[in-house]
Amino acid sequence: MSGQEKNAVSKTGVLNGKKWRKYRVIYRSVLMENLQYAANIALGFFGYFVFIFIFIKLWDYMYQEPGELIAGYSKEQMIWYVMMTEMMWFGSNASAVARQVKTDIRGGNIAYLMNKPYHYTLYILAKYTGEWSVRLPMFAGLAVVIGTVLVGPVPAFKIITVPAMVVCIILGLTINAVLQICISLLSFWIEDATPFRWLYDKLLLVVGTIFPLEIFPRTAQAFFKLTPIYPVCYGPAKLIVDFGPEKCIEILAVQALYLAAGCGLMFFIYRKGVKKLYVNGG
């Protein structure tokens, strides 16, 4: 294939929207790879079960009377909230994305990924999507079984709302990955971006994952709603335990904004950082 032919193929690909085919293939390849390790993923079920069991006991103790509300949540809603955020946490393993970007940059492996005709950050995102596509349904199945057996069904749950919830969860996971990539790309400038990632992870875990935002004082709530906690974990989980069309639109709009801004930031940091690349051993 001559250079001109290849350019033509490339340009036609872009015009026809076929440039995404390569990312679909990356996604499919990771999916094929991860399906071989489904049994290994299932080993993580034990950790999830222990975590949820502790929270069920904790909220059992906190809710002393039937029908009692804490921060506007019934006991069932509170437990389902934690189960959903933990399902996203365990089922996405987003810290693996950050670890990979950091390792690629610090170990110099990024050099061998950059000279392919794809965008490195989209390559990482496609890989990550392939990973959670196997993990998340497995953890979702487990969450539904544990929740139904130990807590009972989600209050006022309607099957028709499931597609909106799925979209919200997928967007939440993608935004989280984009932000994790942004933080890890700082490794272009600093020795180790782990402390920043640690802060971000702990903020999500303590504020958005274990407790819903309504638990916190009103002023803190207003602040937290501006942080990634809202589109990444609070929004999707809230929608599952207390669905409302207006709330759904609001969360989706915030997620769209966060995704657009996050991707813009990710491309910007990558473009600037790649010029700073220093590969060990040349």
Place this chain on the structure above:
Amino acid sequence: MGDTLRCMEQAVLFCHSRVSKGLVREESVMQAIRVEALSKTFRVRRKEKGLRGSVQAILRPRTEEVRAVREVSFGVDEGEMLAFIGPNGAGKSTTIKMLTGILYPDGGRVEVLGIDPAKQRRQLAYQIGTVFGQKEQLWTHLTPYDNFRFFGAIYDITENETEKRIGELAERFELGEFINTPVRNLSLGQRIRCEIVASLIHKPQVLFLDEPTIGLDPVVKESVRSLVKQMNRECNTTIFLTSHDVGDIEKLCKRIIIVNAGQIVLDDSMEHLKYHYLHKKIVEVKMQEETALPQVEGITVLKQKGTNARLEVDTAVIAISDALRQINAEAVEDINISNVPLENIIMNIYKAEGKDLTEQAGNGQG
């Protein structure tokens, strides 16, 4: 039939006259790679030894400039096979990474197939292939076949075209037996063959090979070399090779560039290199009985043990025929004359040319 023969005869005569006039090279050979005054400097952290040094490094971090590549200029013709070699830390990998768009140059100009790698890295990726012997690009949990399909999609090749290409390359590289075995279960030799195929799936015009035969046994090395040679011959692919294996260089390349301390110390044809540097011959003789060896200028006794001796003859000082006359021919039981190994020549160039450059580089840093 007669007309056809006449046409062929005319064509041969035409080509012959063009070659004899030296027109073919000048008119039809384009440059695939053009590098002018290319430079790259890294800032490297420096730390004094011990705990005190570690504390100082936090409070007052100290960095030094290392000029990895210093105003390097060269060109590579289309279809040429070039060896770009040098000792560790000479700047060859940094140069390759700038040619492939991975690193941004600090100064100078690079063009690969008319494309600026720093500005149009992704466009260039469609036209070049890279094989880094020490890095895997294949997905180890997938089979070579799935990997090739993956790379086909990455390079925007249609599924039909990818299938056709896999068929061609699998036959040429004899991958039939293991094309459906996961890469993690392949031997190193099989994996390297698959790595090369993966980098050829999009028919690159320039192939960068960075130590492609590292860790391979001699038989597999030979097979990889002949495949690279075949590809160059049949597809006119430009080969840019770096290797510490002299066999790769000697058997594949007609031209050699030696770099040291970030500068080119030699840019010559292999033929010329051998002609210039092979003025020393090694003469190994086995005598019937222990005899005194000639003490003549230009002949150095490298080793003597019993009736066996190893001499080095400097043909710039004494002709080989004159040197042989110095040995008692009637007492010779066996004799072997060979060139100094290319490895030794290259090592001597590294030492001789590199010494001055390293000193200059040392002065230039800081």
